[in-house]
Amino acid sequence: MTIDYIPEPPGATEGERFGPPWQGVTLPREILDRHGAKILDPWAVGLDPGETRPDSTVYRADVLLVPGTVLRSDEAVTWIDATLADIGLKLSEESVVRARERDYGPGTTWVPAVLEINEESRDVRADAWPALRALRRALDGEPAERALRSELADISLDHLFVGSATSGIGSLNLGGEPATSGHAVIDEPGVTARPGYGRVPVTVVAGPPRRRTVEQLGGPRITVVMLDTGVAGHPWFKPVDAADAFLTVDPPGQQLIEDTHPAYAGRDIARLVGYEDLGHLPNPLVGTLNSHTGHGLMLAGLVAQIAPDARVVMYKVMHSDGVVPEEAVHAALDRLLARMDDGEPVDVLCCSFGGFAETGDPAMNALFNKVNQLRARGVIVVNAAGNYATTRPFYLAALSETAVQGPPLAPMLGVAAKNPDGTIAIFSNEHPAVRWLAPGAMVVSTFPPQFRGAQNATLSTGERASLDCDAVGPFCGWSGTSFAAPVVAGTIAAELTKTIGQVVVDPVERARTVIDTMINDKVVRPEVVPI
Structure with a gap:
């Protein structure tokens, strides 16, 4: 087994580089719903004059990540709520209370804060992306000496990352895109001549490798x-x-x-x-x-x-x-x-x-x-x-x-x-x-x-069976x-x-x-x- 280091990173070439540079995450509706998430669609968002169009990402639909110092400040929370009121939103009281109950170390700690719809608002969606844009737009108009200005500028989306298991890249069925449902097997064994990249049971006849004691090592592991x-x-x-x-x-x-x-209210x-x-x-x-x-x-x-x-x-x-x-x-x-x-x-x-x-x-x-x-x-x-x-x-x-x-x-x-x-x-x-x-x-x-x-298993006679990729x-x-x-x-x-x-x-x-x-x-x- 070898590990290689690339001394010179791949550089830009004429024409299309390998792979679509605009590739985004695709997750099925049931997974997005399970995590209260949505995919940011770059072509379906509002833009201000001169504003750069965002790229796609996955985020909790109604949650912002906020520095704990901000949520502990009455002045900062009041400013956020006043700013978000223009789009019918506010921070949930439960999120603020929970943030203030936490113990914080010396560094900055980011805390999830759930967005709620104001009582007097109607037909409003609690969406973290327009909420974040509203906060950034308002902060641009604040004086440079504003208290907690840098911390307020650090408020971000609560991104959802993905693991790197495999299913398929688009319709190519090559294997590699993070699997999103079921097991990660592309084809049933024996159906095609080419193996997939998915999870497949194997037999290992060797035992675990030998491990030396701490005394034999002569120091901590x-x-x-x-x-x-x-x-x-x-x-x-x-x-x-x-x-x-x-x-x-x-x-x-x-x-x-x-x-x-996140401090969801019963969701x-x-x-x-x-x-x-x-x-x-x-x-x-x-x-x-x-x-x-x-x-x-x-x-x-x-x-x-x-x-x-x-x-x-x-x-x-x-x-x-x-x-x-x-x-x-x-x-x-x-x-x-x-x-x-x-x-x-x-x-x-x-x-x-x-x-x-x-x-x-x-x-x-x-x-x-x-x-x-x-x-x-x-x-x-x-x-x-x-x-x-x-x-x-x-x-x-x-x-x-x-x-x-x-x-x-x-x-x-x-x-x-x-x-x-x-x-x-x-x-x-x-x-x-x-x-x-x-x-x-x-x-x-x-x-x-x-x-x-x-x-x-695809084929079974009781005592004999084909490989069962779900066991x-x-x-x-x-x-x-x-x-x-x-x-x-x-x-x-x-x-x-x-x-x-x-x-x-x-x-x-x-x-x-x-x-x-x-x-x-x-x-x-x-x-x-x-x-």
Whole structure:
């Protein structure tokens, strides 16, 4: 297995670049309704003279992400409500009360605030996009010395990101676009001669890789944090609360993520509960496995194969349908910063999700600033490139090469996917910031054996049956840049493990040195010794 670094990013060429640069997210109506979301249609929004038309994105329809300092200020809340009154909206009182009950650290914390319709208004839609435009327009007319001006300018949409499982790119049926319903299998086995990129059960006859004890290592384990679908039981992994378990969780941190769910007034919107991947079915009456069931365990298993001496801490921010609310990501990052301030180690952060932004890089400033606080502490951030076969920026991967003023930061990497033969996977995104290529097509890893959907084998005689892709078992093959990212994260963890026991080393310098080593030496993991 090799990981490649692209020394020169792909440049612009004459004519159409590979993949449609305008590619947007397409999600079925039932998923949008489940999360109280909508897709911003660039051609159906109002524009002021000279205003740039936005791009498509997915966001909670009636929620804004607001800095906590703003919601704690009576003056700021009054100004927001007065501004929104012109379009018949206001902030929900419950959102403001909940925001003021939270404990905030020294950095900026973004809080979801639900929009409500004013009592005297009629035929008004609570839409966060026109609400955000109204606030920005009003703020342009405010004096420069206005209190909390910069914080008010930071109010943004509550984006919904997506995981990187696979179904198909448009009508091409090539595999690669995030799956949105049912299981992620493109074709039933045996129907076509060409394999798809979807989730397929496989048999693994080897056991888990050998793991050295902390005493044998001579120092603390390297910590890889994953933000994904949560954990599930598997024969390879001890219980998450076992001593020195490879796969672990942070229940208090997970509770913070759960409590950050928007303060809806009695609306039934899907929420993240606990740290377990519960394998929720998209439609219990039909019963097929959800598109991203087992996604997080696949990621953990890939790191285990490459860096068994490390440990993985999983935070559940992704629903089993692949949707990742931005407020959950903020809560997880806030928790990581707080834990690091308390002396807890974090060495690598792996994010196998992303999305498109309506105004490009500026729309992602809040998250970028947050991950940069982790990078300033020496955390290497690894992001999946996305699976839309497009050149359109997919965040956060598209910010991986963005220069930041100030002291040096630990590297941030964007990772594309390779096929087993070394070619770039047809579904993988392309972007100048995506400089790393790792195996991501039909990789084999751990899957929750207790999850089984209602779909049956195509052919069965009782004792004999064809492959049942809705009964995956303890292992499966799956494709996506989602899985290329943990391959790189695991390789980084293995390289960092070599530094355990070194005399005091600046964490940022250590991180940069490890990545430079991986760039200069073609990385092969694991080292293969013929028998």
